[in-house]
Structures are given as structure tokens and as C-alpha cells.
Amino acid sequence: MKAQAQEKLTMKEMKPDTRTSLSDGIVEQLVDLISRDVLKPGDRLPSERELCKRLGVGRSSLREALRSLAVMGIIDGRVGDGTFVSNSNKRYLEKTLQWGLLLDRKKVQDLIETRLMLESQTAFLAAQRVTAKNIEAIEETLRGMEASIGQPEKYLEFDLQFHLTIARATQNSILYSLLSMIRGYLQEWIKGSLAEPSTTQTETRAELSLLEHQKILDALQKGEADQAQQAMTEHILSSSIDLQR
Amino acid sequence: MKAQAQEKLTMKEMKPDTRTSLSDGIVEQLVDLISRDVLKPGDRLPSERELCKRLGVGRSSLREALRSLAVMGIIDGRVGDGTFVSNSNKRYLEKTLQWGLLLDRKKVQDLIETRLMLESQTAFLAAQRVTAKNIEAIEETLRGMEASIGQPEKYLEFDLQFHLTIARATQNSILYSLLSMIRGYLQEWIKGSLAEPSTTQTETRAELSLLEHQKILDALQKGEADQAQQAMTEHILSSSIDLQR
């Protein structure tokens, strides 16, 4: 039928089809509210059903809008509790970066290589920017490793935290995010090949590993960037030997 | 009621609550399909109703999953037609810049820093592994840059391809993937701040840029890894000056 097509269409100023999808419109409204600080981080949004009535849209559309914001890391839903504005919004990059990497077929060799690149320079940066608090946190993880020697599962976890804490010390969130993902993938792979017999004695390997970590920590404490990078490089190469196959 | 709570819970190996939301599970499945090239860019997904039946989920959940992928720029829905896999590695932000505010200065700085880390070492690796075919492709992009001087849009595109082609030359898909994403984000940001007046003459800047790129190519051709790394580092630092602010 197209009712308005029957009127004389004067052709003057026909809107260039500015129709945006409904849920996108909602996203825009909410982003606007948040960017104008009407909704501050930590705030709780009205319930979905409430928002539906207020915005005059169905719950599907509303939920798709919320989903968008959640993917961007702007809001965060907790079942049974409510939906909240994320404390640190702008997580969008990390989120999509994460999914993006998921798109890749993960080859262990490539992962190790990339990890070496990133983490050696991460150590360099960290040595320059590390705070007393960071050092403390790193020491904590190292103590955890010492305490859990002989328990590979636990040890690996502290190992992971050791490296991530250093990454955090660079104050570069992108870097942290990337390393976290790469190491995460490797972690899974490592666990999978834990049972396999190692060429070197596990005990000896752990002792060596501890020494290497200690060396990295030393360099960080002294703020010796080059030294930290060197120690990290050696550590990663050394610890990757068992994985190279 | 909690049926299983009534059994003797032996506490051995209780899963750390690994339950993920249903739609996130779907996202993972689809991402997996795409990453394994079962679904290639440009392909059309089965209709939503079809996917529902095949995955055994309701349409809401399915749609929320699709929404996530759409926000990330991985798929693209066209009403009345179907949903398609984005012929991608390009559409990252296109949508997102509308919601603005997502890229703050700090993040851009982090991106540049991370890019410098990755790309300098990428040049190093590429110099060792580059093939004749790679060289040819790189030369191609360089010619494109020369030809499109004075047309910032086009020039930027060839610039991007230049760097990505080098990344591809490392034969490390993870590396390529990461650089592609990082550079993609920066690209959008650069475009956004294209109109702003530059301190240096655009012409002069372009000339310099060409020289820098040529220098990198030279090093790659000669297989001089250190030299390539050095040239790349200088280039990135130089070209980032206008962005540092």
C-alpha cells in the first residue's frame, strides 16, 4: 500500500533514509546517558522490564541493545541482581581483541614466538615503570611458586600470575590484555601435555624455573630494564624447550 | 531444592563453576566455525530459525549471540536477505566509532606502544623469512603509496597494506592477526583526526614517510634483520609524532 506514496511527493527534503534499527537507537540513548554522567560507573540500571516500559520498546530490542553494551564492556549484567555500569568502561578494545584472536587457529609455535616478543619487551618496560606495590605483588606470586613446588597445577597458576603481574606493571592495558590471552592459550596447552614424560627431571626443572624468575624479579627491583629483558628472554626460551617438540 | 546437593558431595574435583551463558556458548561455536574456515568471509549463515533448530536454542539466545558478533564486526545482517560473514579485517570500528568516546588518549598511546613492540620485531623476523613473493607484494604496496600521494585516504590504505604484508611475511599467523587488529584500530583513529591541521606540511611528511618505507624494504630485501628492525622502529616513532599530542 505505502500510504504516503499516494500523496504528492514533492521530493523536497526526503530524508536520506535515516532509519536506524531500534536497538541501535537504544544503544545510542544509553551511551549518551553514560557519557553525560547521568549514569556513572557502578550505577545500577533500571530493571529490563522497567526500561522497556520507559523506552516504549519490547524486551527483545532492549536486551539486544544491552547485549551490545555488554560486548563493548560498558555495562555488566548480574543475574538475580541487576545490570550495572562497568566500573572501568571502555573495555571494548580488550573484548574485541580477545574475540579477534579467537578467530585465529592457534599454533603453539606462533604463540610462543609472539609471547617471546611481547613479554621480553614487557619486562623492559616494567623495569622502568614498576611501583613498590607492583614489586610486592610480584614477590607474592614468587612465594606462591616456592610454596607449591611439587604441585604442578598450583605452580603453573602462580607462574601465570607472576608474568601477568609484571605485565600489569607496565600500566599498558592493551599489553596486559594481549599477554593475558596468549599466555592463557599456552597455559591450556601446557596442562594438556603435563602428563607426558619430560626429558629433564621435573624437580630440577622447577628449581631452575625458580632461579630464572628470581633473576627477573631482581632486575625489576633494581630497575635495570635491559637486564630484565635479558632475563625474561632467557627464561621464556628455557621454559619453552619442553614445549618445542 | 538443589537435587545434587543431596548427594554426598565428595568435594573432589568440583568444577570452578565453568558455566558460561548460553548465548556466549553460541558465540564461541560460531567463532570456532569461522576460525576453522567452515564459514568463510562472504558466506551466508543459515537463517535464524534454521540455526535455532540446529543448535537447539531459542531465537532470543541465538539473536543475542548474533548481535555480539555483529557488534564485533564479524557478521553483518541484512533484513530480507540473510546474515553474512563480513569480508573482514576491516570493519572493526566502523560501527563503533559512532558510539564514540571508546578510544581515549591513554588507549591510543597504549596501542602505539604495543604496536611499536610488535612491529619492530616483526620486521626483524620478516627479514629472516621473507620470500621473493613477499618482497614482490611489498613493492606493490609501496608503488601504490607513491601513486596515491596527495590522497590521504588512499595513501593510508596502501600504508596499512605495506605493514600487513610484512607481517604476513613472518609466516606467523598470530602475529599477523594481532598487528592487523591493532593497526586497524589506529587506522580508524587516524582517519578521525585527519582533518586537524598538522604541524608539519603534509607534503613533506608524505615524502619522508615514503623514504622511511623504502628504507625498510631495502633492509628486507637484503635480509638484514637488525637493520630492518631499526628502520621500522624509526618509522613508527616518526609517524607517531603527529599522533602523540
Next chain:
DNA sequence: ATGCCTCAAAGGTCAGACCATTAATCATTA
């Protein structure tokens, strides 16, 4: 106070319906 129970409200999911848009098909016309 402490712990347990109940219950209302929240987000998550489902099923079925309707709408607007699109592309393909078929019928009409010049």
C-alpha cells in the same frame, strides 16, 4: 546474634506471532 527459610525480583531463555524488507518468480505490457 546466628543460621536457615521463604519469596519477590532480577536477568536468561523460550515459543509463537506479526511487521518491513528483500529477492526471486511470474504475469503483463509495449
Next chain:
DNA sequence: TAATGATTAATGGTCTGACCTTTGAGGCAT
């Protein structure tokens, strides 16, 4: 025959109302 217009089936987009599990708060008994 070729161009044009109408029909139609399928698609994504939206709405509704229902049910589920989880959560936190308030009341109850200990």
C-alpha cells in the same frame, strides 16, 4: 522479445507473555 510491474516466500527485526535459575533481603526459629 524485452522491459515492467505485481505476487510471493523467506529473511531479519520486533513484540508479547510465559517459565527458569539465581540472587539478596527480610522474617523466622534457634
